[in-house]
Amino acid sequence: MTSPDASPTVPDRPDLRADCGSCFGLCCAALPFARSQDFARDKSAGTPCHNLQDDFGCGIHTRLRDEGYRGCTVFDCFGAGQKISQVTFEGVSWRERPESARAMFDVFPAMRQLHELLWYLNEVLELPRARPVHRDARRALDDIERLTRADAEELLTTDVPAIRGDVNTLLLKASDLVRAEVPGRKKNHRGADLVGARLRDANLRGAALRGALLIAADLTGADLRFADLIGADLRDARLDGADLTGSIFLTQAQLNAARGDHATKLPPGLTRPAHWAA
Template identity: 70%
Template sequence: MRADCGNCFGLCCVALPFSASADFAFDKRAGQPCTNLRDDFRCGIHTRLRESGFSGCTVYDCFGAGQKVSQVTFGGHSWREAPDTAREMLDVFPLMRQLHELLWYLAEALTLPAARPLHADIRRLTDETEALTGRDSGALLATDVPAHRAQVGELLLRTSALVRAEAPGRRKNRRGADLLGARLKGADLRGADLRGACLIAADLTGADLRLSDLLGADLRDANLGGADLTGSIFLTQPQLQQARGDARTKLPRALSRPAHWSSST
């Protein structure tokens, strides 16, 4: 469930659209290969994306869907080799990406001791999700992915409740809250439900986010300097890539410190 760009046909560089902005240097429509995509499906500016005006690319992760579609669903035949399958491949990719993201969350849920009462259900939905990713392209396109996502989401909510119940004191419910630019420096957010919260440019320096649920929280430009995220759940690498942090920020073991974060303490 980690991207392996060497075994992908640059699907994110073709399937996804973007507009000229602070995140992208120019416009690109869906289905149009990025001009930076080379003949070998590698990015020509990969080592200098941010300085070239493509910081948006650095925060994207397909959770391994790219290589699954390229090497399994389409058997290693690229959209360049078989242009008649290009449209179908590009349509399948975002569906596979959703399923792989669900697998990421389900895999994390199985590592949580507090969620042990739900492990049987988590394994069942993991197996069902894995089976969906193994379908052929036609079957994948006919799959009701939103309905399956809703089933997984409900189970992850139950998982979250069990984990957050272990946090001391009163647990804040800020699910889906508009916390744009919020001043939360040093805040005690242990066990908080921050699922889907807008935390764009929020000041979370020194905040205690242990055992908090951060699934889908928008952390773009949020300041996580010195924040404690150990034990937080359903946080992903793309979310960290969008935020700001430093050497003091404490992270869950499964995630790594983004290269662009400050090294100062």
């Protein structure tokens, strides 16, 4: 049995990375948040955050964590914001055309989910070991790409959960193909409650961790190479010295929610968060 390919798995798709300068502050206006350790105050859906400026910039962008808005630093729209702003609504903001605000805000969650699926499908196409599902992944990607360029009415009537279900089947197959090449027995912690778990130096190479609750788990020095981390909740998880090389379906938002240090090994294309220990 050969080792899995240690090739880059993070898609090189600028359009699937948030470009706040091309967005009408949709995450700051469309989405609700509740006062908690992640947000300093309550905000209802469709109500602009009090920190949102006239140019759609954030008035406390450089101080979000200090001001109690950690949740903003870990949110990722996968480029959905600029797609809606510049394509769906052709560059005309909800402030310029207030009657469009409701539709623009309502379509944002659906577009974000579709862009997230595009991100994962692009990653599948970067995984040599997932070649048996590349054709289906390419077909699904093309279909979703076309849908994201539809008008707001069509997007609002789209059965996004059904699309997610179909894509999830592909992602599971891709995960199995990649992880099958990891020698030895692999742990299955799919959907497991591992909140606060002591997993220091754990061998989780090729493990199934999709949807696992790893909040505040101690993964210091853990071997997470080629682990499937899709949907894993890594809020406040300790990743100091952990090896995430080749891990699949890991996103920047998950890393931003976690804690790590200079010794944490990341897949190519993902960056070390500024708040991590030096």
